[in-house]
Amino acid sequence: MKIILIGIQGSGKSTQGVLLSKALGIPYLSTGHIFRDLAKEKTPLGREIKLIMNAGVLISDQKTLAIVSEYLSRPEYEKGYIIDGFPRTLTQVENFSNGVDKVFYIKISDKEALWRIAGREDVREDETLLAIRRRIDSFHKFTEPVVEHYREKGILVEVDGEQSIEVITKEILKALGKE
Ligand code: AMP
Numbered sequence: 001m002k003i004i005l006i007g008i009q010g011s012g013k014s015t016q017g018v019l020l021s022k023a024l025g026i027p028y029l030s031t032g033h034i035f036r037d038l039a040k041e042k043t044p045l046g047r048e049i050k051l052i053m054n055a056g057v058l059i060s061d062q063k064t065l066a067i068v069s070e071y072l073s074r075p076e077y078e079k080g081y082i083i084d085g086f087p088r089t090l091t092q093v094e095n096f097s098n099g100v101d102k103v104f105y106i107k108i109s110d111k112e113a114l115w116r117i118a119g120r121e122d123v124r125e126d127e128t129l130l131a132i133r134r135r136i137d138s139f140h141k142f143t144e145p146v147v148e149h150y151r152e153k154g155i156l157v158e159v160d161g162e163q164s165i166e167v168i169t170k171e172i173l174k175a176l177g178k179e
Contacts, residue, residue, distance in 0.1 A: 017084045068086050
């Protein structure tokens with residue numbers, strides 16, 4: 001089963017990704033994690049990714065597609081996966097040939113997202129207020145069309161992300177017929 005989780009930063013995608021991975025027995029991966037790992041590398045690519053991430057803007061579609069395709073071709077993802085953070089633009093959708101079963105849009109308001117991120121104790125290097133604002137703006141500009149694309153395809157499930165963690169997991173599992 002191939003599942004995509006979409007939502008603005010702070011929507012709880014990675015929390016749900018980890019819980020769903022356990023419940024469904026399929027691996028979870030996130031492009032945010034992948035890029036943060038790459039950004040630690042002292043290579044030209046690592047340095048470039050770090051600069052882009054800290055500015056809160058998107059990595060190019062070309063680089064993202066190459067990196068994500070390489071990851072998803074690994075044997076551990078052969079039977080399925082839960083991916084968060086990808087695809088984030090229509091170009092990424094169009095160039096992503098892997099069949100997708102269901103897409104969950106975990107929806108929270110911008111205000112709630114800012115509130116949640118501001119309340120986090122483990123603030124990351126790429127979480128300056130400016131970077132967070134840019135990420136929220138880029139979600140509306142580039143990722144909302146991705147949500148609409150999957151809605152038109154009939155595989156989108158919208159979930160109210162301002163409910164409790166348990167309720168959200170339950171709703172997702174129910175939509176997958178796993179409850
Ligand atoms: P996230 O943790 O998902 O908010 O991702 C953190 C940062 O990684 C983003 O601000 C982007 O710079 C980069 N990133 C993650 N996923 C993508 C993607 N699908 N396309 C482009 N950039 C991405």
